[in-house]
Amino acid sequence: MFKSLAPPEYLATIDREKCIRCKRCIQNCGWGVYSWGGDKILINTSKCVKCLRCYHYCPEEAIEIKDNPTRFKQNAYWGYNHLRNIKRQAETGGIPLTGMGSDLPYTILFDNLLIDACQVTNPSIDPLREPMELRTYLGKKPSSVELEKGKDGKLKLKTKMPPQLKLSLPIVFSPMSYGSISLNAQKVLAMAAKECGILMNTGEGGLHEDLFPYKDNIIVQVASGRFGVNPDYLNAGVAVEIKIGQGAKPGIGGHLPGEKIPLEVARARMIPVGTDAISPAPQHDIYSIEDLRQLIYAIKEATNYKPVSVKIAAVHNVAAIASGIVRAGADIVYLDGFRGGTGAAPSIIRDHLGIPIEHAIAAVDDRLRQEGIRNEASIIAAGGIRSSADAAKAIALGADAVAIATAALITMGCTTCGKCYTGNCSWGITTQRPELTARLDPEVYAERLINLIHAWEHELKEILGALGINAVESLRGNRERLRGVGLDTQTLDILGVKPAGR
């Protein structure tokens, strides 16, 4: 094998003066960058992905990971990744894979939207000393309710409410399967979901028995590979999600690489060890809205009518598709924008298919309102929620709740290196190698994730307080409290948002 013509992306360097030859870098690197040369650490920098595990665990701070100054000549049109991918494709004939959400510099609408605040004419609220309601219920809402007097003379709800999922705040964890992430990473999500009163989602890889204690905080997923799906599984969680598509790879299926299919994952998925776990591009029993309805109700029949969520990637015709999903009987429509993360996707798909979540939320919320069916389903928005501000903006555009995954993984050590598909994650997150997964202590990292959710909770309350509203319900679809900066008229029109200054 000749040396790749694509220069290494990063230069791993060791300050030989500082290095005490403790070999912790060798132990910690999942990529095989470091090895022992008898008297010093040897470096194979072409394997480095800049995940910074070695830097973090070097007791002497002797390690520095630099962007390789030896790059292709700078060119505003032929970018680094174009050249690199062409060279890799010329060498292998393969499709370059990538992990996490697209990092290309498309316009980020969240960063062009600003939230209102109160001054003089309406009072803001101090959330530290006044009640502030973030509780969110996901599910079908009746278009009207009837009340009746009970025997004790008190008013009672006469209308039978459809099943609701109760969240302490409008955030859930996005689906990530056992296989794509480690069981320990799933445990972190489950423990944090339970502690915070929110939900995690199994993704399509079955439900490991270690997660059974968290079943009241779990949504189980059914996707095209039907991995791990049986009646116990369907009834294990509080709701079932049918996955049609994913923002990072709309319209294509999943290939969990064989490197991430050891015995235990293979058993959970009921496939041979070391094979690629194939999730077909479509679900072959769903070629229409009518077919989708059939699966939704097959699941409802099998679960005594638990809520069913349908997850789709945000694509051009998302509003009409979402309308169909609601009419097919879904309780929740889960929209995943093109910035959404992935454990493995062809970079050409991730970077060039789909639409941003901001457009999708506005378009779907508008369409469902126009058709008078907005109450029939809740909207979860996902695909690049980086902060509580993104969450607040998504909710103001019309989402009932947001889903986060990358942000949650970052609390576990993820540095968004984007190499999840290799199964070598040095932080023990997107790997099944036992020596790597063992370093992700669920209790330690659950606490960090809980901290993040609590911090966002405080921030959301501060944002609501500044807006002078005391319940997230009043922010939902309240686009009057958003203003656009530097957005063209048509985009503002689609978002239903006025320009700043108006």
Added chain:
Amino acid sequence: MLEINASGLYYRELNQKIRDAVNNGEKEITVKNVNGQYYMGDGLRGKATITIEGVPGNDLAAFMDGPTLVIKANAQDNISNTMNTGKVVIHGNAGDVLGYGMRGGKLHILGDVGYRVGIHMKGVKKQAPTIIVGGTAGDFFGEYMAGGVLILLGLNNDGRPIVGDYLGTGMHGGVIYVRGEVDKKNCGAEVGILDLDDEDRKVLKDSLTEYCKDMGLSLDEIMKKGFKKLIPVSLRPYGNLYAY
């Protein structure tokens, strides 16, 4: 022995009646006048045998876990979708996408089936599903197959091709047995065509003995004609598709 009259019943009522009966410990149930009701046996558990008279609707035995359903007529699409255990016997033809993601149990069909039957079936060691089709099958038979056994007999096919194109395409586990010859041009790139060995003959004989008993057919008659075995040539048919 309980009799349920399905005439005029919406599927929710009908399936609730069946579920209640099974939960009450009823072991033999006959459902009469079935006319296209969806989801019969959906998610149903237990050991009951349910005889269905009339044509049941789509998603029969979806997610089913234990019972035996005997259909004395034709049946429709999506039968045994992600079924876990149990058995479905169909004394007629059946439609498309049968046994999608099936994880265990048996699906015995006397007649012909449509497209994409047995796709993404899976199995581990003892828990593995079996589908036996007495007649012919359409395109994409055994697509993405990851485990289990598919048997295609082509009885009474009147000279029609026994199976459509893309047989076993994307297959990465499990085994397909076809009675008669298989042309490589009808197969997906991921399958190899082999002759039977002793282990195969045992699997076939065991599976077909039960099938013949269900259908009232002669095992000797069926075994007179030779079988071909199709298995994946690679555990990772798409292993070279990607640049890392």
